[in-house]
Amino acid sequence: MTNGTSANSQRGTSMSCAVCGAPGEKSRDYCAICGFTDVSDGKRKWHRTVEAWAYEDLQKTLDEDESLLGVTRGRIAGSWRRKLTLNPQTFLSPFVNVGLTENRLILQQIHQANGRAASDKVTAFPIHQIVSLSVSDADPMETGRSVRLNVILSNGESFRLRSAGRLAEGAKELFEVWESVALRAAASTAPAITCPHCNREMDRPHKFCPFCGTAQGGSE
Numbered sequence: 301m302t303n304g305t306s307a308n309s310q311r312g313t314s315m316s317c318a319v320c321g322a323p324g325e326k327s328r329d330y331c332a333i334c335g336f337t338d339v340s341d342g343k344r345k346w347h348r349t350v351e352a353w354a355y356e357d358l359q360k361t362l363d364e365d366e367s368l369l370g371v372t373r374g375r376i377a378g379s380w381r382r383k384l385t386l387n388p389q390t391f392l393s394p395f396v397n398v399g400l401t402e403n404r405l406i407l408q409q410i411h412q413a414n415g416r417a418a419s420d421k422v423t424a425f426p427i428h429q430i431v432s433l434s435v436s437d438a439d440p441m442e443t444g445r446s447v448r449l450n451v452i453l454s455n456g457e458s459f460r461l462r463s464a465g466r467l468a469e470g471a472k473e474l475f476e477v478w479e480s481v482a483l484r485a486a487a488s489t490a491p492a493i494t495c496p497h498c499n500r501e502m503d504r505p506h507k508f509c510p511f512c513g514t515a516q517g518g519s520e
């Protein structure tokens with residue numbers, strides 16, 4: 301066997317990750333997407349670097365007062381994926397970082413060969429646009445090894461993200477945080493308070509309506 305450059309592409313496809321299917325690079329001994337390295341003692345081993353990359357690359361896209369409450373990454377599928385493919389630079393990569401903050405869920409495409417973000421540009425969904433977010437086992441034969449994060453948006457679009465190994469743990473943690481984030485978001489969009497006299501919406505309960513000055517009853 302020669303080691304010429306013409307062999308690279310063939311070898312590249314044959315080296316794809318056994319867990320997530322991402323194409324491998326010869327210089328690296330772990331998958332740049334899911335971190336899978338090898339199996340020893342019958343257990344799969346995962347490289348932590350990919351988690352650090354996900355965290356780091358998402359961090360760069362946050363607003364000043366925003367912080368990451370949950371992070372995972374994996375292969376995306378579902379109706380929403382088509383939109384991602386509009387960017388020709390990342391056309392071939394079905395892999396994304398997913399980050400949850402107090403206000404939004406962020407999707408960031410990553411290069412499938414090196415695991416790093418395609419750009420600092422992200423797609424983000426405000427929390428109130430998310431109708432449902434859940435996790436389920438993606439592989440019933442091996443519980444917990446890989447999970448599917450299922451997201452349904454209020455406009456009917458949806459996507460699924462399949463994550464493996466330590467990133468499957470990340471997806472489960474993201475889901476747990478999501479429950480409290482969603483609760484807080486729901487509380488903050490509680491039914492509006494309106495003045496019974498002028499019907500205008502008030503930002504909070506007032507003794508007197510800030511618009512028409514009418515005393516607001518019922519406060520005891």
Ligand SMILES: [Zn+2]
Binds near residue numbers: 320321322
């Ligand atoms: Zn992988």
Ligand SMILES: [Zn+2]
Binds near residue numbers: 495500509512
């Ligand atoms: Zn009023």
